[in-house]
Amino acid sequence: MSGETEAVNAKMEDLKVGETSQASEQNNAAEDGDKEDVVDPWTVATSSSKGIDYDKLIVRFGSTKIDDALLERFEKITGHKPHHFLRRGIFFSQRDLHLILTRYEAKKPFFLYTGSRGPSSTSMHVGHLIPFIFTKWLQDVFDVPLVIQLTDDEKFLWKDLKAEEANKLAYENAKDIIALGFDVNKTFIFSDMNYIASCPEFYRNMLKVQKCVTYNQVKGIFGFGDSDCIGKISFPAVQASPSFSNSFPAIFGTKKDIPCLIPCAIDQDPYFRMTRDVAPRLGYPKPALIHSTFFPALQGAQTKMSASDPNSSIFLTDTPKQIKTKINKYAFSGGGTSVEEHREKGGNCDVDIAYQYLTFFLEDDDRLAEFKEEYSSGRMLTGEIKKELITILQKMVAEIQERRKTVTSDLLKEFMTPRKLNCQS
């Protein structure tokens, strides 16, 4: 049967991967050069204290910057002022967002898909919340179905975790996510380990993606090597499959032509570049994307936060006192080395973590502008701007903790049961 195998392979090779090969070539070119940022689903690294150069990243990835014209169109069509994440360039890049707005305008259905590569500890940190906070807002604006994927299988494959532990963590993470206020009538949350083992349509879509993508391609896109396990190598198909509406027969029946919009941090883009290349070959619409910047670690913007270092971030389980201590002790300061120097030269908001976190969590544009002015001028001290952040984070985390207590096992079960969702569109 080797002849047939070879024929199939030859056919695979003929199907050039457009978006991905372009991006990976640029990626390689960048890596050959000096000190380019590294951004893929497992590594985000830069040598700049200001963090990743996102303008360069957009060019390398081949996505499109979210500009004022798009934000104006968004507001005009939805009647909603863009979220402060959009206004402040935290969600800064997109693919086909215009098409989604056009569908919304024409009252054609679409859905939201987001996910959590999830922490390997039981609790999520505030950085994990960014895509979920934004997705919840999009759900409120668009009133469309939302599917949330918890990749417990991926956690198992990548981490030193047992399958059973990874699966349990998915349920803990689901509670954190529910505590952000998602509407159970419009949201389906699933763990891969459970949902794949309950939905033939999902497994078939996994197989269809797996048949379209070669080892060479995942090597180029994700940097997998020959000593990686075969679970990692085939995993991208699992992350691709929720992009297709017929992966959710309980929600969409047999419809395969409903596109999705995926809010995610830009390090997840490689998965969806691959998905967008594969989709037309399977007769499915390409997923649209809206990308965020990375949430910086307390220690500075050079890296993403790590769930495995408790001092690198604020966790949803932290007490008010822990939040206060961590921020005062670990949050990288852009202020002067002494009060005198700070008063004289002012603080640097571009690298100051307290200020950076405020851009994420302080909604009020005027107050944020005031803090920037006061801190940059040196009138506001590091301790003072940290105090503002501490107050906001203590309140936010406490509220989530309160709401989490109300997440009963019945409610969790309801969110995680495949079912019809009730949305306008």
Add this chain to the structure above:
Amino acid sequence: MSGETEAVNAKMEDLKVGETSQASEQNNAAEDGDKEDVVDPWTVATSSSKGIDYDKLIVRFGSTKIDDALLERFEKITGHKPHHFLRRGIFFSQRDLHLILTRYEAKKPFFLYTGSRGPSSTSMHVGHLIPFIFTKWLQDVFDVPLVIQLTDDEKFLWKDLKAEEANKLAYENAKDIIALGFDVNKTFIFSDMNYIASCPEFYRNMLKVQKCVTYNQVKGIFGFGDSDCIGKISFPAVQASPSFSNSFPAIFGTKKDIPCLIPCAIDQDPYFRMTRDVAPRLGYPKPALIHSTFFPALQGAQTKMSASDPNSSIFLTDTPKQIKTKINKYAFSGGGTSVEEHREKGGNCDVDIAYQYLTFFLEDDDRLAEFKEEYSSGRMLTGEIKKELITILQKMVAEIQERRKTVTSDLLKEFMTPRKLNCQS
């Protein structure tokens, strides 16, 4: 997170694959030499008209020949005379069969697992029956649970077939298999596409195997290349998983220590060499194996039959007339070129396909010996030995066709529903 990824990779590399690396090295060595037989799950090729050199294959694969002592032990422990497939060396090689006999003797549980890589056409050919006929006999002898895997996912990945078509074919093949007389109280038949999407325990075992096996390893064992799709690369985990009893919670509950015996053609051994290497690392017993030779094509023993060439074999859908015509027209003859030459020199049973097929389908040892004697001496003509085979195959195929008619959709559904099985052990 690249550090963690690398750490996991390094760990994987440390876990040397014993049986597989040994076998693949020997395989490579063999391929460097001249004109060795090629045997893997997709290719069986030899330049010898007598077919594959099985003695050499045993050495290369590192399995053990089934010898008289083992057959004696089998008869002593089970109280059954070994099946003619065993007596005639059709099932000729094994791994750990002694351990299974010891368990049977000690009344400890084990189960049978076999499968069909299945035809890409709707009907199976008589060559496909060999492992099933033998497995049914083993089931009668041992009275243990039997699981039969139909790899519709594999067919989809390897062939030019739609997922839905491959899944439908699995059900057609299941009817053929049921028509061989399996006991519904002791047998569970499943299609991968359906069962994986219904059993979390199975998917978890797939993931566990996928985490233990690197691309390098499947490259060595199966000869996969960089332009193979990621579905093929991860598929071996799907074929490995039914070897583990906790993949079938409806049958075995949470028990993970019940070993299986796998009857299969020896080209499937690479899958289970891999499985045997992985099993101890997962805390599971290694599957035992019993290997058959290949069923030759009508045209001769150089290759396996091909389901895609209707004249290369006898199909379960063939009419008595088709069977007669195909054997008379296509079955390679070891007889003389003229009646005179045949009478003088006799026929060569080693290459004569009619005689070869009789070794599979004529149970009576005495008659077979008589035919060999008569044909070799030239007293029996090619047309006469073919006539004996035609009669046997017409009867066997007609009986299967009759029984297949009685396979109702209810019965099919029962066989394919995960449930408790009723066996002695």
